[in-house]
Amino acid sequence: MTLTRTRETAAHRAVVSPYWTHRRRDNLVGYLFIGPQLIGSALFVLLPLGLVLWYSLHEWNVLAGTFEFTGGDNYAKLLNDSNLGEVLGGTAMFSIGLVVFNLSLALLLAVLLNQRLRGTTFFRTLFFSPVVVSLVAWTIVWRFLLQADGGINGLLGTIGVEGPNWLRGDATAMVSVIVVQVLKNVGLNMVLFLAALQGVPRQLHEAAQLDGAGAWRRFTRITVPLISPTILLTSIITVVGSLQVFAQIAVLTQGGPGVSTTVLVYYLYQQAFQFHHFGYGATLSILLFAIVAALTLLQWRMRRKWVLYES
Amino acid sequence: MSHKLKITLYGLLCVLCVPFVFPTWWMVTSSFKPVGEIFAFPPSPLPSSWDASAYRQVFELQPFATQYFNSLYIALLVTAGTMVVSAMAGYAFARIRFPGQNVFFIVVLVGLLIPSEVTIVPLFQMFHGLGLTDTHWPLIVVPILGAPSVMATFIMRQFFVSLPGELEEAARVDGLGRFGTFVRVAIPLARPALGAVAIFTFLHSWNLYLEPIVFLSSPEKFTLPQALTQFVDTYGGPMWNIQLAAASLTALPILVVFVLAQRQFIEGLAHTGLKG
Numbered sequence: 039m040t041l042t043r044t045r046e047t048a049a050h051r052a053v054v055s056p057y058w059t060h061r062r063r064d065n066l067v068g069y070l071f072i073g074p075q076l077i078g079s080a081l082f083v084l085l086p087l088g089l090v091l092w093y094s095l096h097e098w099n100v101l102a103g104t105f106e107f108t109g110g111d112n113y114a115k116l117l118n119d120s121n122l123g124e125v126l127g128g129t130a131m132f133s134i135g136l137v138v139f140n141l142s143l144a145l146l147l148a149v150l151l152n153q154r155l156r157g158t159t160f161f162r163t164l165f166f167s168p169v170v171v172s173l174v175a176w177t178i179v180w181r182f183l184l185q186a187d188g189g190i191n192g193l194l195g196t197i198g199v200e201g202p203n204w205l206r207g208d209a210t211a212m213v214s215v216i217v218v219q220v221l222k223n224v225g226l227n228m229v230l231f232l233a234a235l236q237g238v239p240r241q242l243h244e245a246a247q248l249d250g251a252g253a254w255r256r257f258t259r260i261t262v263p264l265i266s267p268t269i270l271l272t273s274i275i276t277v278v279g280s281l282q283v284f285a286q287i288a289v290l291t292q293g294g295p296g297v298s299t300t301v302l303v304y305y306l307y308q309q310a311f312q313f314h315h316f317g318y319g320a321t322l323s324i325l326l327f328a329i330v331a332a333l334t335l336l337q338w339r340m341r342r343k344w345v346l347y348e349s
Numbered sequence: 350m351s352h353k354l355k356i357t358l359y360g361l362l363c364v365l366c367v368p369f370v371f372p373t374w375w376m377v378t379s380s381f382k383p384v385g386e387i388f389a390f391p392p393s394p395l396p397s398s399w400d401a402s403a404y405r406q407v408f409e410l411q412p413f414a415t416q417y418f419n420s421l422y423i424a425l426l427v428t429a430g431t432m433v434v435s436a437m438a439g440y441a442f443a444r445i446r447f448p449g450q451n452v453f454f455i456v457v458l459v460g461l462l463i464p465s466e467v468t469i470v471p472l473f474q475m476f477h478g479l480g481l482t483d484t485h486w487p488l489i490v491v492p493i494l495g496a497p498s499v500m501a502t503f504i505m506r507q508f509f510v511s512l513p514g515e516l517e518e519a520a521r522v523d524g525l526g527r528f529g530t531f532v533r534v535a536i537p538l539a540r541p542a543l544g545a546v547a548i549f550t551f552l553h554s555w556n557l558y559l560e561p562i563v564f565l566s567s568p569e570k571f572t573l574p575q576a577l578t579q580f581v582d583t584y585g586g587p588m589w590n591i592q593l594a595a596a597s598l599t600a601l602p603i604l605v606v607f608v609l610a611q612r613q614f615i616e617g618l619a620h621t622g623l624k625g
Contacts, residue, residue, distance in 0.1 A: 067527040068447035075438035075457055075502055078494025082472065083460045089471035150362055155355065163611045164366045170607040170614075171373065173556040174574035175596035179376040182589055185388070189375050192392035221368055226618070233619035282464040285558035289578060303466040310470050311563060323467040331462045 087327070093320035100314040112321040121297055121305070128212070129301040133280040135216045140276050141269070144224050148231035149257075162232070166225035173222065177289040180218045181205070184290075208298040211291050215299050219286050223279075227272045234268035235261065267341075274337045281330055302326050373600065380404070380593035387589050403594035411576055412569045413595065420573040423488050424554040430493035431501050431550045432543055439505025440531055444514070454506075460499035466559060468496070473563055487564045488572070492554060501546045508542035509535065544617045555603070573599050 097108045116122065147165055151158045168176055183189040184204040191201035204210045238261055246256050262269070284303050287293060293300035293308065300308070306326060310319025374394075379387055380403055382396040407413050441447075442454050476487045492498060512535075520534045521527075536543075561575040568579070577599065580591045607614055 064445055064527060065447040068441045068445040068450070071437040071441035071445070071531075072453055072457075074434045074494055075498065076453055078434070078498065079457050079460055079496075082491050082495030083463055083468065083499075084456070086468035086471035086475070087459075087463065089474070090467060093470065147365065150358060150365075153358060155358060157359075159612070161362050161366060162615065163608060164369055166611070166615055167373070167604060167607065168369055170552065170603050171600045172574060172577075172596070172603070174558055174577050175376070175600045176372065178577055178587075178592050178596050179372045181587075182379070182593065183372060183375060187388045187390070189371075189379075189392055192390055196391050217368075221372075225369075229615050229619045278464070282466060284466065285556070285574065288558070303464070306466055307559070316470055319470055323470065326464060327462070327467045330464060330467075334462055 090320045090323045090327075093317055094324050096317045098315070098317035098320075100316055108317075112318050115318060116321055116325065121300075124297050125300050125302055125305045128298060129281070131212060132216060132283070132299070132301050133277060135212070136219060136280045137273060137276050139216060140220045140224050140227060141272060143220060144227035144231050144272065147224070147228045148235055149261075151228070151232055152235045162229075165228055168222045169225045171222075173285050174289060176222050177218060177286050180214075181290050184214055205291055206295055208295060211295060211299050215283075215286055215290055218290065219280075219283060222286075227276065230268055230272055231265065234265040238264045270337065270341055274334060277333055277337070278330055281326065281333075302329070373604070376593050376600070377597050380590055380597050382590065384590055403590040404598070406588075406591050407580070407595045407598065410591065411571075411579060413576060413598075415569050416571045416573055416576040417598070419485065419570065420555060423485055423572065424551050426489055427492045427554040428547050428550045430489070431498045432546055434493055435498055435501035435505045435546055436536060436539065436543060437531075438502045439507075440509055440535055442502070442506045443509035444517070444535070445527065457499055457502060460496035461503065463496050465496060469559065469563055476564065482564055483566050483570055484564075485570065488554075488557065488560055491560075492550070492557075497550075497553060501550060504546055504549075505539065505542055508539055512538060541617055544613070548614060548618060 094112050095107060095109060096105055097111065098105045151162050151165075185191075186203040186206075190204065194201040202210050204214045242260050242264075243256055246260060251259070281301075282303060283301060284307065287299055287301060287304045288307075291299045293304050297305075302322065303326065306319055306322040309315045309322060378395055381399045381401065383398065383400045386393070386397060438457070442450065442457075472487065472491060473482065476482050481487060516538065517530050517534050520530045525533065556574060557572065558574045561572045565571055565575065568576075571579070577592060577595050580588045580595060582588055
């Protein structure tokens with residue numbers, strides 16, 4: 039009944055206003071539907087991006103109230119910044135460590151959960167649970183556990199091992215930040231891998247087994263190529279995500295000791311909001327944007343080379 | 350599968366789940382320990398006497414209930430808003446043909462390349478100019494319309510592209526307009542994708558940390574992640590038992606919801622979320 043009535047009104051409308059043809063109405067609805075997102079992109083993505091570029095050409099100290107055009111001075115400062123080398127090195131170490139550890143652990147967990155075992159749903163829930171725990175809550179707990187006299191060293195102590203002061207040593211601080219971040223989010227990649235593994239046809243494995251291929255060979259020659267689109271997708275998400283890690287660093291180490299865990303976003307935050315150098319902060323933002331854009335494009339190009347099957 | 354292999358696999362799973370479960374366990378039990386016992390050696394898995402005073406102090410030291418409400422209402426509003434915006438934009442980009450469509454899609458996708466840290470300085474200036482710093486507006490409007498919702502729009506578009514169009518065409522032949530088709534046919538079909546978008550968006554907003562500490566300055570406006578780090582003594586050292594109590598209060602309700610709905614949760618994310 040409703041449909042008949044709608045049909046009548048539609049026909050009626052078509053008769054009274056010949057201007058509103060199907061095509062024109064479609065165009066209108068299309069623009070209305072993308073309108074909010076498009077306006078949002080213009081206001082909160084493109085305009086700020088333009089402003090960042092503009093700010094980066096200025097010496098701008100909020101406390102002193104100065105805003106002067108200085109052309110490329112901030113970029114020259116970038117090249118001569120004695121901390122920046124270390125910051126970028128730390129950022130690269132963090133990202134590489136995170137991606138390698140995250141993807142291999144996620145794949146290992148997914149393979150284990152993909153065996154025909156009872157109770158895998160239970161374990162899947164446990165491995166995934168940190169994803170839904172508030173990020174800062176998770177980080178605070180780990181900061182507590184990683185204190186010199188905290189839970190980790192307490193556990194190590196009961197088996198007679200004296201643990202280091204995790205968050206105070208250059209290397210252990212970096213490792214701690216990476217591990218805490220991986221444990222928080224590895225469940226997400228694990229679930230994506232698990233879905234991909236379930237899409238690998240069992241017959242392929244059975245056929246290879248008949249031909250005498252061992253488990254490891256079947257994994258590297260059949261499973262990995264077949265799930266390569268998922269490996270690419272998760273690696274993109276994880277790399278880009280690793281460049282945005284802020285809360286973990288702010289809570290765990292505040293970038294220390296020294297600048298050993300000061301990754302680029304944390305350095306940017308310090309320059310802009312702690313030292314009030316907004317101009318230089320903007321310049322660092324441009325650098326961060328360039329790195330993220332370059333990495334994303336690179337990974338999309340690599341897709342053609344090594345991803346075998348595209349769904 | 351042999352018996353031996355099975356036992357090895359179970360053993361491996363049990364060992365691997367320790368670092369995932371232990372922190373939550375330690376957080377909750379330590380929050381009930383008397384202050385002197387928190388760093389005791391050897392560590393005890395349970396408090397010697399259960400002491401809930403930290404939980405009382407959480408609410409005395411900060412307007413924690415208000416902060417809890419802030420986080421919750423912001424996350425819910427952002428989730429609802431993002432679902433509407435991304436469903437409409439995703440549908441239009443996938444289903445409707447109109448001039449300039451591809452150009453606009455690429456313009457929107459730029460948001461995927463921009464970490465929120467990049468635009469935080471100018472966004473702060475913009476909202477400062479409007480007199481909207483120390484309000485919740487930037488934490489609500491920017492995620493719904495700006496870069497964070499682009500991923501949602503992308504997910505929705507991919508979903509609608511892969512959805513067979515016959516039902517919608519039938520509805521249109523029956524005289525339902527574009528808008529009616531969208532609301533009555535396309536949206537009900539898109540429920541799994543919308544579910545994935547809702548989960549992602551809620552968690553994203555719930556976890557926001559940089560934006561609140563940049564935009565907000567008065568404690569009764571704070572959101573939870575920001576509030577958690579404020580339980581410090583006069584020397585700036587963390588008040589551990591109180592931080593852990595507040596962290597437990599933040600984490601546990603969501604964990605309970607997750608455990609109850611874990612199947613829909615995980616499978617929704619895996620199968621519709623990110624197949625693009």
